[in-house]
Amino acid sequence: MPETHWTVRWPDGTEEALYSPSSVVAELFTPGTAYPLPDFLHRSRIAMERASNRVAAKYGFACSSAMAQLDRIEARVAQFDMAAAPEVTCLKITQ
Structure with missing residues (x-):
């Protein structure tokens, strides 16, 4: 169960390293x-729930770090207008 980091590019062009x-x-x-x-x-919800379950x-005990990461992802997603059909790009995954 190796820790994994993945980097994404948000619709506004910013890049962020995420944790699992x-x-x-x-x-x-x-x-x-x-x-x-x-x-x-x-997909993020599924990933963080599966990671916490593992x-x-x-x-x-469940992983509070996975759930905290999910909270941050949900907060970030809420900043974007869904009507604009924004996309998030997965740039890399490292273990």
Whole structure:
């Protein structure tokens, strides 16, 4: 269950490194791929929930870091106008 970081480019052009306690993000995101914002949010929720569940299965408690990362992603997504059909690009995934 290696920690994984993935870098995204938000619709406003800013880049941000995101964190997962698990490599599950590599199952849901592909570097170089742009995702419509609703799809990106959906995949992020799945990834962080799976990562937290993997931590819980191994250590007996959910991962607060995964859920905190999801909170930050949701807050960032809320800043964009969905009517503009924004996309988030996955730039890279590192373990």
